[in-house]
Structure formats: structure tokens, C-alpha cells
Amino acid sequence: MDHRAALRRTQDSASPAPSVVAEDLTRTFGPVTALSQLSVEMPGGVVGLVGANGAGKTTLIRILLGLLPPTSGRARVLGMDAATEGLAIRQIVGYMPESDCLPTDVSATEFVVHLARMSGLPSAVARERTADTLRHVGLYEECYRPIGGYSTGMKQRVKLAQALVHDPKLVLLDEPTNGLDPAGRDEMLGLIQRISSDFDISVVVTSHLLGELERIADHIVVIEAGVLQRSTSTADATQLSGVLLVEVTDGAPELVARLRAAGAQVADDGGARTFTVELAGEWVLDAVQDGAADLGVGLVRMQRRRHHLTEIFRPEQEGGHVRS
């Protein structure tokens, strides 16, 4: 198992084929343009697809599953053409819809076994993998009870299990955290991260909340009104910024004054104990340290700040490095 996972990984790294490629993808519904000349490559790992409601995320997923022909342009999923090879794509891709999609009068086990068979698995394998998969998404004894009695969180897990049960190479998750409370949201996000890291399955996950995808996504694609806004790896977007956050026990104003005197750019709107300083060079670190020692204040932390993904949405602030 570990060996095979390692093998898959080495294959992935040897040929880093993107799981999804869209070229000039356009889809119109009468006068409405849902997608407009979208060209994007989504690598393996966890890809976050971010956009407001109605931005075209679901339309894109429908095209990728081969359920909706694009008006123009083309899309390739795992190297297969979405317009012509829909059946083959759907055999090795899992999909978790956003909407409620579970009948109430059957048990989770029964339903997921059925859907596993519907994905082409033989019956015995379907039963075995259903038991495994439900356990992996965190459903145990309760999966023998009718789904009608489940909480929203449990239903989301069943929906996730049915997308994973046939061991797809890629799963498309449409708003998986919808309707979950904060704890359930965290668990779902953790689960999604495990799908990629432990199960070795590529993930495309949509959300209208950038903040939650920031934590788990390796790559972020932002679309707005069917137009690609940004496609970037999370590592790039959240790299270390040139700003140092300093927290002291007291005497922050005095320290700030000393640093300003030394020529450092300091933003001092954080409060009595914290401020940020632009990291112009090594000497700034020394100045902070010496200043604190001279003033006799305790240095609680000196931390290089990371960029937040939400800054993607704040281009007007891109210029100003120093902010609270």
C-alpha cells in the first residue's frame, strides 16, 4: 500500500500532468454567459476553485464531467476529452454535488454499495469498499440506519463517501462545507486534505469562502462571472512577506520611536504591545533586539508575516507592504 502510494507519487512527480486542463472554455445559456474563454490548468493535489455564487463553478464541473457540452473551447480531465469521453471520465472521477442528493429511506451502507456498483465495481468489491470508505469518512455504526435520521454533517460524509467509493483518480467536490457548523467545517476540511495526502486522490474543491480553502488547497483558481481572475499555487500566494511582527511586554511606543530614529519603516497602529516593521535588512532585527534590551522591555515575539490569500481580493492594497 505504502509502496504503491509511493509509486503513484513518483509517477506523478515524473510526469506532472495536470488533472484538469481547460482551453478557451466558453458556455452560454441563451443570453447568459456562464463561462467566458476560461483557460486554466489545475495540477494534482488539492485545487480550490473559488468564486461567488453564480460565478460559473458548477457549470465548469458539469462540463468536466462530460454532462454539458461547452459552447466553444475544450476541456481535458486526466488526459481525456470531456466532450467525447464522458463515460470514461466518470468511471475514474468522483463527484459530490452541492445540493441534497440522498434518499431518506435507505441506510448509508445500502445506498453507497448501490452507487459503487453503479460506478462499475463488482458486487463483492462494492460492499468491501463501502465499508472501508464509510469508515474513512468517519461513519461507523450509524451507517446501518436510514439516512433520513442523519445530521447535516453525517449526510455530507455520506455524499463524500459515494464520491470516493470507487477509488477515483480525481474527485470534484462542490461546496462540501455548505451548511456545516464550524467544528463540522474543520473536520470536513481535514478530511479533504487527507483525501489528497493519504489517499493520493486529486481534489478539486469549490467554495465561495477563500479563507477556508487557504488552509487546505495547494493551488487556488479564482473565477468571477465566468472569467478567470487568478490561478496561483498557494505557496506562492502565501509566501513570506517582508514584514516583521514584533510583540513586547510593554514600552512599545518607546521602542517604535527608537526604531524610527534608526531609519526603519514602522507601522504602529496595532496597539500598545505590537507593531510591524518593514524588514529592510538584517540590521532591523538587530535594532529591534538592541532597542528592547536597552529599554529593558521583554520581547515576546518577532515573526515574519505571511501573505494571506484574501489579499488576492485586495489589489488596491497590494502596494502598501506595511499594514496591521
Next chain:
Amino acid sequence: MSGAEPVPSAVPSAVPGPSTAAPAPAPAPDDVIHDIGFRHYDGQRFGRGWVVRSLLVETVRGVFGLGRPARAKVMPWALIGILLIPPLIIALSILLTGGDQLPISYTQYPSSMQLVIALFVAGAAPYCVSRDLRHGVMPLYLSRPMKRSDYVLAKFAGLSISLFAVLALADTLLLVGALLAKLPVGDQLAGWAGGMVISAVLAVLLSGISLVIAAFTPRRGLGVAAIITALMVVSGIVAMLVAVADQKGYPTAASYLHVLDPFSLVDGFATRLLGVDAANGSTYPQAPLGAVVFGLVIVGVIGACLGILVRRYRKVGVV
């Protein structure tokens, strides 16, 4: 994922007290839980044929309440029970009284149990399609290696097979009774074979009509009511129209009016095709033309139902 790490299933009892003298169920040494992580599947994946077959099997099972809660089993099995009691009684009565023929023919039997059959199909058709529509299950089906029309075909075939099985079982019980009563084997087998053909035609026709109605009524109760109405009320109205036309002196028109009621449509077809007696003493158009017209209407209705269903599902379950 952290490899096979055995988790001890029980803490070894460290205190050898008097209580341990009791033969406690000691865990076998190989009772350990291995966390083997997520396993990948490299085996065979079947194509559309298997997928459609699986959906069909699930439909048939569901119609009879298998794999569903107990209350889903009550209605179909009660109706099947009611449908099987008359053949049992008929068989017993000819066994005891020694009659020389069945009081009701194999083709007449389904028509005489119209109400029960209508109730059965009215309960089953909404289960087949309304449930998936109401709960939005279609996206899950559509995201699997199958086409929209495959879904329609699997559901149609599943319901038809279920209904045929019920009708065929009743007819077969009738045959067993007749054979036990030592009625002429050849005649009975021929009659039974005719009954099978008619059961199949009736099953497909009723399935088509009721699925179309159910596919447009996502609310289950509404679907049940609509199907019963369509099958029973239409039957009553047609009977009335036939009577009126007969009285006014239009016997030919009256005989053709039967095509409007699914049960008498099939009965008329049977009468003219197999030369058996009509179920309710109705008069149907004379043979070659009658058989052709009734046959064409049956084929037309089934085809239309299939067409409507496929059209309906072109829009449904948009992911």
C-alpha cells in the same frame, strides 16, 4: 497510513485475583485491528451494461421492498397476497368439486384483478422515479458511467419485470392448481402460455403509463393518487362511454372505444390474437383488423411513454 500497527484489542489482565478464575473470554492472540489505511482498487471496472443491470436489479428489489424499511414492504406484499389468494381458492375448489375446467381463464385473470394490479403499480412507479426526483439523487446517477436514457431504460425494465413477475406468479399458481386437479395438460399449458404473453404486454403497458405519470409528480402521494385515477377512473369512464355508444346504436365505435382503457386494450388484443374469451363479456372489433389496431395502439402507447420519459429526463437532474 502509518503501516500495519497492531492495536491491542484488550488490556491484559494484570491482577491474577480470584475473579480471573472465572473463564473470561480471553481474546485470541490474533485478534488485532490493523489500520491499513485507504486501499486503492486496481481490479476490473465494468461498463454501462453492468451499471444498467445494477440499477435494474435495485429497482426490482425496491419495488418489492427489499433493502427498504419494513413499512415499504407492507403494501406490495399485501397486494401480492391478495392477488394470489383467488388462484389458490380456485385451485382448491376444482380439486374438491372435481370440475373439468377453470372458472376463469389465464388471460381473464389479470383483467379481473384490475384494482389490485392498479394499486400495486401505483405504489411501485412513484418509488421507481419520484424518489430520485424528490431527493435530487439524479446528479449522483448522472456522474456515473451511464447515460440519461440508460436510467430511463433501467427503471422502465425494472418496473415491467416486477409487474410481470407478480402477474406471472398468479397465473402459474392457477396452472399448478389446474394440473393438480388433473385437467388436460396440453390445454392448460397452452392457456398458461397465452396468459404469460398477455401478462408481459400488460406489465410493459401499465409500467409505461404509470412511470410517465410518476415522472411528472415528484410528490409521492400525488403520484400514487394520479396513477390510480388514471388507471381506474379512466377505466370506468371508458366503460360508460362504451355503454352509451352501444345504446345509441354505434356498436363498432363502442368496440373500438376499448383502446382508451389499458386493461381492456390488452384484453381485446388477447381476445383477437389468441382467440380466448373476453374478460368482462366486452365485444371487441373482429379479428384481423381488431388485433392489428389494438396491437398497434399498444406498441404506440409504449413507444410514446418511452419517448416522453426520455424527453423528461433530458432536463432532469442538471448537476
